[in-house]
Amino acid sequence: MGGARMTAPSPYSLVIETPEGVTFSFELATPVTRSLAWAVDTAASLGLAYGASRASEILGTLSADWSTAVGVLLYFVISLVYCIVLEWKWSGQTVGKRLLGLRVIDEQGLRLQLPQVVLRNIMRLIDAPPPLLYLVGGIAALVSRKGQRLGDMAANTVVVRERRNSRPDLEQIAPARYNSLLAYPHLAARLRSLANPEAVGMAVQAVSRRDGYEPMARVELFSELAEYFRGLVTFPETVLEGLTDEQYLRSVLRVIYGAK
């Protein structure tokens, strides 16, 4: 194993530091999203089990006893192994987790192993005893620093939000053209240092998805974002003259990304 160190600086993220000194983080799934995923999976496994029981009725033409026996076994096996098989085959996801954008991962960021998957699912017998729904596991997840139910603790797993896996298209954000803001390098440097990463992220999203917005909504969005950046640094009027909010925002992003 890699000997990674784990820290959890906030209740909603798990930070892993690799032996190479690199850190990366996972956003932990909240109890609400996990409950929704569980509800979807319960419905899916019950549906599957019911379907299998009905299918076993075909055997009834040969023997009613064996038809019932196969139905009982299929119902039990499906309710027990539904999550195990899917989490194993889909690397930590079930139907519910896929729909809700969640994934089970190893607590140290390593590859999920079959014994871990089996153990965390068998532990549902304690986490979710039939009369109490998910009360035990739910309380454990709320109390746990990493949002782990008892099965997660025993199996060394955590449930995280699935990462978006797309690279930002910087060319689309800031196409190469003359940028009048760069004529004032000291103001550009000030803008770079004051810009809030979240606001920059929103501006990037707004520019990347500009064609998907309704015209009025687009005008309002760019106006609000431009107003925020104008409030950080005041460029001379002559520089801003004739620039629409959208053009201004593109120029700001180009300054922040350091492009000439």
Add this chain to the structure above:
Amino acid sequence: MIIDLTRFVATETAYWDELDAALGKLASDPLGRMPLDEIQRLHYLYERCSADLVRIDAFSSEPQLREYLESLVSRAYSEIHETRAKKKIEWKNTALAFPRAFRRHLRAFQLSVFITLLGCAFGWFALHQDPNVKAVLLPFAGLLDSPAQRVAKEESASKDRLKGVKGTFAAELMTNNIRVTLLAMASGITWGAGTLILLFYNGVILGLVAADYIAGGQGVFLAGWLLPHGSIEIPAILLGGQAGFMLAGALIGWGENTPRAQRFRAISPDLFAIAGGAAAMLVWAGLMEAFVSQYHQPVLPYVLKISLGVCELLVLTGFLGWAGRE
């Protein structure tokens, strides 16, 4: 520090794409073996992307790019630093992992046996003190008759009372016993208290029934009735208890300096092997209980049933004690 982010992205994109493609290939063929040069290249790409991630840290205004690089590095990290078994299941090793795991944690099994015997002694003692305790402690109405009455009824039965429902009966026994065994294991997370209570209660019932039949002079009937399935079913539940105590031991960590997560990580393959083995045993026990145990003399002579049970126990002992020894 990165001065020009667009240039940085333009330079590094090819490496990121290459790493993404290599990881995609690994994900699509988890059982495949990579040639040495590809492994070396993967490691180089991982280190390069890790370095890029560190460099992007200085440029906090780009959360999306950071998230993308984190995703790449975390995926590569899980492949490069994972030293445990690959995804492939080797069935022969899996079958032998069961007895090996059993022997590695023999003390937990001994504790499981001890708690059950303690329950048996309590059940035996309780019946001797108050014969009416049967009505309180026994879960099945069929066991409330006197042993002599039951034996007479069973031995004089002219028709098969399980006719037409044997398969269903076997399936219900299997599922119920597997659930109880897995519960005994999972209850270990309650610092072993749940496992202890479950094993003790099982022992009480076993002791009470045994005391009742032996006191009633029906010891042979009892052995013929219980041994064909009990010689597998009872050890399976004891194995569930063993797994429960292993879990409790890892949770408590007496005399160990390793972190709790590491202790759980160390026992999880053994828990998996024991739970799987016990479940397989209970499938057999369910079949034996439905098709053999419920038939008595003169249909099935007791000597045959007892011999069968003893043989099963010997085979199980041999398997758990010697299979897969290195």
